[in-house]
Amino acid sequence: MKKxxxxxxEMTGVSPGTVSKVINNYSDVGxxxxxxxQEALKKVGYRTKLHTKKNIIGVIYGGKVEFNHPFFVxxxxxxxxxxxxxGYDLLFISRLVDNKDYLQRCKEAQVDGCIIVGGEESxxxxxxxxxxxxxxxxxxxxxxxxxxxxxxxxNINLGKKVIEHFYLLGHREIAxxxxxxxxxxxxxxxxxFHRAMTEFGLxxxxxxxxxxxxxxxxxxxxxxxxxxxxxxxxxxxxxxxxLMAFGAMAAIKQHGLKIPSDIAVVGCDDIEISRYIEQPLxxxxxxxxxxxxxAAYMLIDQINGFKGTSSVIVDSELVIRNTCG
Amino acid sequence: MKKxxxxxxEMTGVSPGTVSKVINNYSDVGxxxxxxxQEALKKVGYRTKLHTKKNIIGVIYGGKVEFNHPFFVxxxxxxxxxxxxxGYDLLFISRLVDNKDYLQRCKEAQVDGCIIVGGEESxxxxxxxxxxxxxxxxxxxxxxxxxxxxxxxxNINLGKKVIEHFYLLGHREIAxxxxxxxxxxxxxxxxxFHRAMTEFGLxxxxxxxxxxxxxxxxxxxxxxxxxxxxxxxxxxxxxxxxLMAFGAMAAIKQHGLKIPSDIAVVGCDDIEISRYIEQPLxxxxxxxxxxxxxAAYMLIDQINGFKGTSSVIVDSELVIRNTCG
DNA sequence: CTGAAAGCGCTTACAG
DNA sequence: CTGAAAGCGCTTACAG
Numbered sequence: 225m226k227k228x229x230x231x232x233x234e235m236t237g238v239s240p241g242t243v244s245k246v247i248n249n250y251s252d253v254g255x256x257x258x259x260x261x262q263e264a265l266k267k268v269g270y271r272t273k274l275h276t277k278k279n280i281i282g283v284i285y286g287g288k289v290e291f292n293h294p295f296f297v298x299x300x301x302x303x304x305x306x307x308x309x310x311g312y313d314l315l316f317i318s319r320l321v322d323n324k325d326y327l328q329r330c331k332e333a334q335v336d337g338c339i340i341v342g343g344e345e346s347x348x349x350x351x352x353x354x355x356x357x358x359x360x361x362x363x364x365x366x367x368x369x370x371x372x373x374x375x376x377x378x379n380i381n382l383g384k385k386v387i388e389h390f391y392l393l394g395h396r397e398i399a400x401x402x403x404x405x406x407x408x409x410x411x412x413x414x415x416x417f418h419r420a421m422t423e424f425g426l427x428x429x430x431x432x433x434x435x436x437x438x439x440x441x442x443x444x445x446x447x448x449x450x451x452x453x454x455x456x457x458x459x460x461x462x463x464x465x466x467l468m469a470f471g472a473m474a475a476i477k478q479h480g481l482k483i484p485s486d487i488a489v490v491g492c493d494d495i496e497i498s499r500y501i502e503q504p505l506x507x508x509x510x511x512x513x514x515x516x517x518x519a520a521y522m523l524i525d526q527i528n529g530f531k532g533t534s535s536v537i538v539d540s541e542l543v544i545r546n547t548c549g
Numbered sequence: 550m551k552k553x554x555x556x557x558x559e560m561t562g563v564s565p566g567t568v569s570k571v572i573n574n575y576s577d578v579g580x581x582x583x584x585x586x587q588e589a590l591k592k593v594g595y596r597t598k599l600h601t602k603k604n605i606i607g608v609i610y611g612g613k614v615e616f617n618h619p620f621f622v623x624x625x626x627x628x629x630x631x632x633x634x635x636g637y638d639l640l641f642i643s644r645l646v647d648n649k650d651y652l653q654r655c656k657e658a659q660v661d662g663c664i665i666v667g668g669e670e671s672x673x674x675x676x677x678x679x680x681x682x683x684x685x686x687x688x689x690x691x692x693x694x695x696x697x698x699x700x701x702x703x704n705i706n707l708g709k710k711v712i713e714h715f716y717l718l719g720h721r722e723i724a725x726x727x728x729x730x731x732x733x734x735x736x737x738x739x740x741x742f743h744r745a746m747t748e749f750g751l752x753x754x755x756x757x758x759x760x761x762x763x764x765x766x767x768x769x770x771x772x773x774x775x776x777x778x779x780x781x782x783x784x785x786x787x788x789x790x791x792l793m794a795f796g797a798m799a800a801i802k803q804h805g806l807k808i809p810s811d812i813a814v815v816g817c818d819d820i821e822i823s824r825y826i827e828q829p830l831x832x833x834x835x836x837x838x839x840x841x842x843x844a845a846y847m848l849i850d851q852i853n854g855f856k857g858t859s860s861v862i863v864d865s866e867l868v869i870r871n872t873c874g
Numbered sequence: 875c876t877g878a879a880a881g882c883g884c885t886t887a888c889a890g
Numbered sequence: 891c892t893g894a895a896a897g898c899g900c901t902t903a904c905a906g
Contacts, residue, residue, distance in 0.1 A: 228899060239877045244901060254875050273899075274599055280640070280658070291626035301616035308643030313654065315605070315640045318633030329638065333605070501825045553883060564893045569885055579891050598883080876906090885898080890891105 227268045235264045275334060281307055281523065282335035283316045284326055286343010286350055286365055294495035295512065296341050299363060302516025303339065310524060327352045337527045339519055340365055344407045359526035361519045364409045371526060373535040375518055377510045379409060382540045383416025386490050386508060389542055390460040391424045393549040395488060399432035399458035401446045401468055413464045413492065432458050436468050443468025447475035458487060466491040466498045466507055488548040504545035511538060552593045560589045600659060606632055606848065607660035608641045609651055611668010611675055611690055619820035620837065621666050624688060627841025628664065635849060652677045662852045664844055665690055669732045684851035686844050689734045696851060698860040700843050702835045704734060707865045708741025711815050711833060714867055715785040716749045718874045720813060724757035724783035726771045726793055738789045738817065757783050761793050768793025772800035783812060791816040791823045791832055813873040829870035836863060
């Protein structure tokens with residue numbers, strides 16, 4: 225049975241007008257009355273005619289992530305399938321010229337929850353959304369809000385697995401191309417690299433460490449720097465994204481070096497193209513299907529008020545193809 | 550100034566109750582009254598509180614198209630950028646188990662317009678949407694409704710270009726793998742193939758013509774059939790999608806034949822992977838950016854009531870890489 | 875801080 | 891087929 229303001233008023237022994245004021249966040253309501261009414265509203269799941277449940281999930285791409293991002297597109301594909309089965313549609317909030325307020329847009333559209341894909345923890349408008357009471361799930365971005373959680377690959381351990389593999393192959397001279405440090409994903413992979421190097425007693429040669437922005441081009445430029453700045457060349461290279469690895473491989477070949485005999489390369493992500501390219505890339509596979517499915521179920525749990533779900537760290541796996549021993 | 554039902558009533562010299570009835574499609578209203586009121590509603594752009602403009606575009610994937618479809622993902626990416634600039638968000642309507650009614654979902658969500666991506670003209674729920682008064686743009690699907698238009702590559706001419714290229718290369722024995730005939734895109738490419746063969750005075754060998762469903766696997770199976778069913782093998786192969794071409798190439802290689810020296814292959818779409826694979830695929834490139842941008846502007850024009858925009862046929866271009874002479 | 879009451883925008887059973 | 895009027899769900903200026 226649909227509840228009205230009047231019902232709530234009766235339940236709480238208060239006038240309909242006062243209930244209306246609570247709903248609309250008027251300031252002239254006593255604190256205890258407000259709480260009492262809010263509880264009742266929540267209990268019966270009160271919704272005004274304009275605010276019926278919309279069954280819409282907001283999707284927000286942080287930073288410079290685009291729609292056709294080779295990693296996230298597969299994550300979101302699986303996410304959309306799972307959440308579609310549960311009756312939800314996906315509202316992709318456009319990035320606007322004037323740095324639009326995501327939170328406001330989500331409220332206008334009355335989304336039931338949000339998924340935030342990539343981007344950086346420092347982005348103002350993402351933080352606002354994170355801190356709001358809209359349930360949010362972050363993919364590769366650490367959300368901290370009370371109604372938020374996130375899913376992220378164990379980026380520190382990921383680095384360790386790569387270095388371990390190189391170590392067992394006998395490589396001691398290892399180079400590294402990281403992503404943007406401002407993104408948690410970037411900084412953690414870098415941290416993982418350094419920790420692993422220390423753990424295996426290897427020197428992280430400063431001239432062999434560069435950073436890009438996860439794009440193919442930036443990987444190319446970073447590798448160029450490494451090859452030109454240093455007198456000797458590394459024997460192995462760990463790159464924090466497959467896209468950057470493609471660029472780095474191009475730079476290596478241009479330099480007249482062979483992969484993997486001169487330099488072994490391991491990327492990170494396992495995007496689809498990595499399997500198809502001329503020389504299929506060895507890479508740290510992140511389980512895109514699992515991440516997408518997890519995100520769907522965690523978000524639904526948040527929406528339904530099962531607070532149990534905290535954040536999840538998923539493991540990664542080395543996929544050996546043709547670019548490392 | 551916000552108009553109410555009362556204003557409309559005064560404008561048309563009718564009671565507010567009657568206006569309400571027109572708005573809610575009650576049947577007991579006289580035809581002339583109804584028209585008069587509807588005109589007034591339209592003129593002042595009447596919207597009830599529940600029906601303010603939402604600035605949302607519905608996105609519907611027809612048939613089995615998925616979110617990460619290598620061709621459409623780029624089209625939609627460009628579309629979303631353009632339409633995002635104009636202040637719209639994108640609502641991806643989920644495909645539901647019980648063959649949900651797209652039209653109803655679009656009305657509930659009050660989308661301002663729709664883009665329908667792929668799929669087949671015969672799909673019931675797409676037809677309903679097409680025939681509704683919601684502005685729709687079809688990509689690779691022929692919409693016929695009064696408020697609809699579509700964008701499609703010139704698939705007939707596309708076939709001609711491929712055959713012409715083969716012809717000039719001296720190939721006379723040409724095989725063809727088409728897509729689903731129930732999709733306009735599929736049937737037109739097939740038609741284009743046959744017409745071009747006739748035009749160049751070539752025989753379309755029945756055993757060299759197979760059909761898949763645009764997927765990689767179906768291309769593989771189709772090529773297997775062609776290779777096993779026929780005594781002699783063709784010298785050239787035209788495949789109606791890049792994905793099917795990948796499968797066909799695998800089958801050719803398994804058969805111990807070389808591309809392009811034994812069989813020349815040309816695909817269709819120019820998806821991103823085609824450039825990256827071990828043996829980069831020659832293909833008919835469709836201008837994804839242009840299509841995405843066109844779709845955005847045509848849809849906005851429809852929404853704003855500029856009926857001028859009819860459907861658009863875009864041209865394609867042969868991109869020669871390593872699989873044909 | 876709270877409620878009684880006027881009012882808004884809309885819908886709908888009913889009379890003609 | 892049409893309108894006067896009761897009514898619904900909600901908001902809001904005002905009195906206390």
